Amino acid sequence: MNREKKENPMAKYAFWTRRRLTGITLMVGCFLFLGALGLIPRDAQGNFMVNLPLREQLLVIAAQTSLFQWSFSVIISVGSLSRFWDSPCSPCCSGTLLIAPSPPWL
Numbered sequence: 001m002n003r004e005k006k007e008n009p010m011a012k013y014a015f016w017t018r019r020r021l022t023g024i025t026l027m028v029g030c031f032l033f034l035g036a037l038g039l040i041p042r043d044a045q046g047n048f049m050v051n052l053p054l055r056e057q058l059l060v061i062a063a064q065t066s067l068f069q070w071s072f073s074v075i076i077s078v079g080s081l082s083r084f085w086d087s088p089c090s091p092c093c094s095g096t097l098l099i100a101p102s103p104p105w106l
Contacts, residue, residue: 029078036074041067 041049041064049060049068061068 032074033078036071036078039067039071039074041071 041060043060
């Protein structure tokens with residue numbers, strides 16, 4: 001008996017395949033992450049907040065609160081997006097959305 005898998009003829013013409021969706025998600029995440037890094041607050045001399053001593057960091061954050069909130073919100077959301085999305089290119093998975101286990105301290 002010939003038991004070949006019947007292939008869905010429309011599946012190969014679908015635009016949103018798992019591989020393409022994963023690639024687009026990763027590219028958008030990369031651009032958002034780079035944009036968020038560009039939004040990190042700077043002091044008057046143009047030094048990024050993360051390169052300053054702690055006291056000066058707090059002064060820069062206090063002066064540019066909304067910019068700090070936006071930049072770190074985007075950084076955290078892109079990090080969580082890339083953590084939960086599994087690439088279909090890996091040999092063990094097929095591009096499914098993974099549920100991460102809760103940390104042991106919760």
